[in-house]
Amino acid sequence: MRARRSFPRRPAWTATLTWKSAVFITVMCCGLAAILGTLVHVSVTRQTVDIARDRALGRLTEVTRAYEAGDPLPPFAGMDPRGLPRALRALAERGERGTELADFRGRPTMWAAGPADGRALAVRVDYSLGAGTLTGLDRSIVGSSILAIGLTLGAGAFAVTRVTRRLHLTAQVARRITAGDLDARVDDPRTKDPTRPQDEVATVSGALDTMASSLQHKLQSEQRFTADVAHELRTPLTGLSAAAELLPPGRPSELVRDRVRAMRGLTEDLLEISRLDARTETVDLAVHELGPLAERVVRASGTDTEVRIVRDATVETDRRRLERVLGNLIGNAHRHGAPPVVLTVDGPVATVRDHGPGYPAYLLESGPQRFRTEGGGKGHGLGLTIARGQAQVIGAELAFGTAPGGGAEARLTLPEYVRFTTDEDTDEDQRAGPGDDAP
Incomplete structure (x- = not known):
């Protein structure tokens, strides 16, 4: 052969x-x-x-x-x-x-x-x-x-470079729009004056700007609709929840209260998603130890989740939002996966793994999609969508994949906090000695 x-x-x-x-x-x-x-x-x-x-x-x-x-x-x-x-x-x-x-x-x-x-x-x-x-x-x-070739090549390179520079700018704006920056525009000066002749690059730039504006208006309309619906549902749901508490004890009352709680949770999720889509969230950064924070999230979830701390790390993040992300990942693993569910902390990386059938193919290809679930499980597909949105807010990277040996695996990579050592700190450590604790 x-x-x-x-x-x-x-x-x-x-x-x-x-x-x-x-x-x-x-x-x-x-x-x-x-x-x-x-x-x-x-x-x-x-x-x-x-x-x-x-x-x-x-x-x-x-x-x-x-x-x-x-x-x-x-x-x-x-x-x-x-x-x-x-x-x-x-x-x-x-x-x-x-x-x-x-x-x-x-x-x-x-x-x-x-x-x-x-x-x-x-x-x-x-x-x-x-x-x-x-x-x-x-x-x-x-x-x-040789002189003519050099001059022609220089003039041609100059002309082509001007065109390619505009094409690179158009591609850069398209990538920004893909990343979620719907305010990005090319703003080619040739497209602003209709009496000015336009070349092919200007036509493409104008079409991209028009498409971005149309897409932005549609998404904003959908965001406003979602936020308005969620806000309007909160008032009747509050009254319905109060009325459900007045029902006599029994199985029907429990079913009503359970559905009311589910409706209230769905409404709160919709409000949170609308805030994430509007990109109006502010971050309250602080320095935290990732290992103890992960253990606190597991205890608050009330689930049988194993915590493994391979190597602890100090991260600079928003604790409330990080707990929200980890809580959603753990809840999704118990809801759609199979035990045992393991939360592993290895440096600034937190991994949630279950031993179920794994994530569906559409989620691995294009990420979580709201109001879409597979396998007949309960849920509306909002938990992972919120987790991904909150991870973006705190500057973390959330990746979904298949664990070795089977099962779903969500890997959250956080920005690690690096403490810079000054000369004064070094002198204090030397004065404290190897057996003493520096103040």
């Missing part, structure tokens, strides 16, 4: 629009420069060679006349001279005239030859000036092409 070859992964920056645009512009400029340079080189070379060929043929005509008249030949002419190309010599011996560009004594030379008494009468013309002209032209073409 042949091993599969693994190719190195390309850097992430090679996938950016700026990089792709730069490569495209560079390739196009190089291709265009190569085409234009080749056309110019071929055209100028042809013209230069034609001029040298005409000059050589003109000299050959003059030398032929001198030879026929019996005059001495000039230094640049001769019968079968050394250095004459073989193909041109054979052409002259066949009775034809022709020219050929070749090197003579290390210099480019244009040869012209014709028949003379069965031999080759040839002349040569120095082609160094023409060759130097072509060399200078090629250098100029290469230099101007």
